[in-house]
Amino acid sequence: MNFIASLTVQAIKDLYQVKVDEKSVNLQETRKEFEGQVTIVTFPFTKYSKKSPEQTGSEIGDYLVAHAAEIASYNVIKGFLNLSLTDSFWLQLLDTEISKPDFGEIPKNGKRVMVEYSSPNTNKPLHLGHVRNNLLGFSVAAILEAAGYEVIKTNLVNDRGIHICKSMLAWEKYGKGETPESAGLKGDKLVGNYYVLFDKEYKKEVDLLKAAGKSEEEAKREAPLMLQAQEMLRQWEAGDDEVIDLWKRMNSWVYDGFEETYEKMGITFDKVYYESNTYLLGKDIIEEGLSKGVFFRKEDNSVWIDLTADGLDQKLVLRGDGTSVYITQDLGTAQLKYDDYRMDNSIYVVGNEQDYHFKVLFLILKKLGKSWAEGLYHLSYGMVDLPSGKMKSREGTVVDADDLMAEMIDTAKLRTEELGKVDDFSEEEKGGLYEMIGLGALKYFLLKVEPKKRLLFDPNESIDFQGHTGPFIQYTHARIKSVLTKGNYGTTPFSVQPMSLEASERDLIKELAKFTDIVKGAAADYSPAVIANYVYEVAKLYNKFYHEVSILKAEEKSLKEFRLNLSAATATVIQKAMRLLGIQVPERM
Template identity: 70%
Template sequence: MANSIQELLIEKTVEAVSTLYGSEIPAEQISLQETRKEFEGQITVVVFPVTRFSKKSPEVTGTEIGTYLQQEISEITAFNVIKGFLNLSFSDDYWVNLLNDTILTESFAQVPKNGQKVMVEYSSPNTNKPLHLGHIRNNLLGYAVAEILAAAGYEVIKANLVNDRGIHICKSMLAWQKFGEGQTPESTGMKGDHLVGKYYVIFDKEYKKQIEELKAAGQSEDDAKKNASLIKEAQAMLQQWEAGDEEVMSLWKTMNSWVYAGFDKTYKQLGVDFDKFYYESDTYLLGKDIIQEGLDKGVFFKKEDNSVWIDLTAEGLDEKLVLRGDGTSVYITQDLGTAQLKYDEFKMNESIYVVGNEQDYHFKVLFAILKKLGKEWAQGLFHLSYGMVDLPQGKMKSREGTVVDADDLMQEMLDTAQQRTEELGKTEGLEEDEKAALYQTLGLGALKYFLLKVDPKKRLLFNPNESVDFQGHTGPFIQYTHARIKSVLRKADYQKDAKKVIPATISTFERDLIQAIAGYPAIIAVAAKEFSPAQIANYAYELAKLYNKFYHEENILKAEDEDVKQFRLHLSAAAAKVISGSMKLLGIQVPERM
């Protein structure tokens, strides 16, 4: 429904309460919603908040308000009251004019900038291994949230904090030094991130061998883990890195450059991008000034060993270490510093961290500390926590048998899309390059839609075969609907600037479709407010279902007269535009033909 009718209904309902009951009700207490399908009407006014002014039953109050609204708003043709819900029906002219005057304009769903700036930080990979299935959900969520916020009028900065230092990076470097025999991405033909990941796995295998040998010689498991020569060498390498050792730094830069080249290919294939990169190697020393600031303010306290802590028991959390006794940082130290750095650089109103739910406690602590330090911008910090992604056992092979590699998964999706599309005969008349592009669009669309249609907080089971279904609640179903609409428009030689027509009457299917399309801006607003791409994904699916009902019930190309045909073509074009736009917000392309 268009904002204008909503605003008018709220304004007139406030007026009705004043006129009928001599009371003033705040406009924000008037609640509108779409009428449930089992009842007559299209827009519902929730009457319950008004009964405290009317001092009458919800049914009587609803009838009185409905009578008033029908007299005041010419587009309302009828109303009914079910308990505390006032269901309003609108004239065919209202819906046709809504299509012609609002939906078919270039400015439909174009929101002006709201002057608010928001940073969305996502991906945050480690440079010791390739991206995996969990990273895919992270990247898709972050990218989609950023696109939705931009569509809702925000200025958005997409940020990536790369974990490019630490003991795990040194493990890969050391294993390559010991066992690599000079291998490079060029000499092996491997993507750089896969090559470095291979040596991370080799380190782990060799380290476990050493542990077993030391245990066989009589050491306890804990002692063996500490005394194994490999881990001691890795720790020594980390100390050399922190001291700026020239040889270690050179190897670190070289191997990281391999990984970044690999990541770039994965990001490009996945269709995500970033405006700003932060690197932990630049930020890990940040935060110490903030620790001193907190000590000066009495927010932090020191223990006998000189370590610095904060007591968050009043916030329902624990005591938290923020600086070790030897003066070295812990994760929270650098996160405090990085949060300050990001704010100093961009002065954003909100900052969203897209990080898995295993870090829930960490972010509660981080945000609580920043608030206690009096950082006003900390009110705008939000942890977009998401659940893990599981796969049906045995569906896919992974490099180490435990982690599903992102590149492997995307290739598997393209192969599955090709197989399913060819089985269904949906590639007739396409050239080979068109087929390859279609498999890419469908395979990645299936993957993205399946991961984004579920509320981010929920853990989900990703089934590759189920996701590439042209009939289910899937990306390909929506993509195929778009291709179907485009086929209709091509056959009719549709011109978008053709005359807007007003048919004598419209069907229920046409009205439902117009109402659904008109709801697109409101869905963007809700998705932005909730940081939930699932809102957009499920809206696109419902819209595609409504279009298919309309397509099967109403003759478009062979309509009874030219005006009706033209009206249905305009309606089809509007549906295609909104399906395409909503899928684009999810990072999903839609094909023009199939």
């Protein structure tokens, strides 16, 4: 549509002897209640025409129709000039752009961006919150890559600390040598069970101490298990061989379990950082900040930064005994990542409970004069809630990611068989389809909502072949593939023939034509929801087209070829858009 903006600039120059910038031409999609496809806002140009918005619109409209064969007619509604483009324009657009194999592919822009997501703890399996995190991070990375960026996908694993030692200590005391193999459990599940067991036994000790007259705080602090876990952490930090060996062994179980979950989810990383390698980083940055006067020491030797002038508060960055706090290592890790990759932007996919932490982190890095700090961004997302009583985990508190995916696949199987869509599938094909639909439903439901919003995830609602869901879009893709197969599409070359378009055909081509701009917009906003809602609109418009016109029984051969070509282009856009969400689409259903 660029030609409309440039021709409007020429119109204003010729009509009113004023040269304006192309950016001042505001092009919008015409509202559905008015005739046309493209709207120009004419209010800004009345200062040049010295006429009403309606008169200005009519003069510019006359000029555009006279000078562009692609513009068939116009109408003016107050300050809005609505343009109707010719059917031949839409046909040529389908043939020369939309139907090309590289449609929607944006050239490399020379910029590098890092997306950090997942960030699990090695004391428990991945849960529903991790699912939204992983899907967001992976999709944002795919969208940025499609928008021309070089993308590095990273995961910072929290593999050390007191919570890790709790699982280790519980296994050491109560495990009797149990392994994932002997227990028949994934490694992350097994270690998670010992974390829960620690908490259970710890609470017993606290209750006994309280019964003996201790306050709750004293009981929590003096419980033998907690003291032993703290001692184990000190031994780990001192490099005790036995403790390190146990830590490596149990973490290896967890990593194997995580890998299985990531593979099922379709999630990958280019680089994994481990907190055990980064937790000591940042102390040099603290010294740098002290020398620059960014930080200050208190009497107890602790180091702080005063951010009250920035509307925040005073923040501890190093304890008085010289040990790190979270922000210490986050400062060091941020520097490490930049030193490793020299990226232009770095995106942290972390829940909104950490909003304040990232405000502080980014502000400190800017005050330290880190030029790359301007490129840091916290992609904050809301929690995921479930309908009451749905999908409780074994502990009744957190929904396990593996359990969630298994239930989604089971629900997909039930729904698909109820509809009788797989009667001619082999058992292997059925299994693959159920997984594709179940995981597609999960991913689409979590990604169609803007990241910042809290969402209610209903597994049953997400698997609906007629609603605003992944399965509806997947089914549309399968329907198109069936039409193409029946129509022997691809056996003869398609040639553009002059013809009159039905409204449903024009609307579908217009929607497909937006794909490249949609990808750019989703990348700019770091929002998979932009892609998700767009591809839903494409699927809706295709189904309208499918029901309103005959494709395989079209009156003329050229009309059938055109409609098959439009169907093929739609399938390609659906497949490309869904891939940016990490969702596969079936060839048949």
